[in-house]
Amino acid sequence: MLGDLDLAIEVKGGARVHDGDLTGLRALTEAHRVRRAVVVALERERRKLDGGIEVLPWKRFLEMLWGGVFRL
Numbered sequence: 001m002l003g004d005l006d007l008a009i010e011v012k013g014g015a016r017v018h019d020g021d022l023t024g025l026r027a028l029t030e031a032h033r034v035r036r037a038v039v040v041a042l043e044r045e046r047r048k049l050d051g052g053i054e055v056l057p058w059k060r061f062l063e064m065l066w067g068g069v070f071r072l
Helices: 019-031 058-066
Strands: 007-011 036-041 054-057
Touching: 007 019, 019 036, 036 058, 054 058
Parallel strands: 007 036, 036 054
Antiparallel strands: none
């Protein structure tokens, strides 16, 4: 978690993120006002899940991070 709950990041080693993988991140977003919640995984495509959680392929996440999209 970075900033004042501006960004919550969870990293998963699987090729596909399933709803059961998001228990902790979902609990955080339900208990607190998180501006952006991101799961970094081995998936091939970027997608958005219920509750606004974004799943990003790890390479895309690094491009975004190095490009200044995420302010750390």
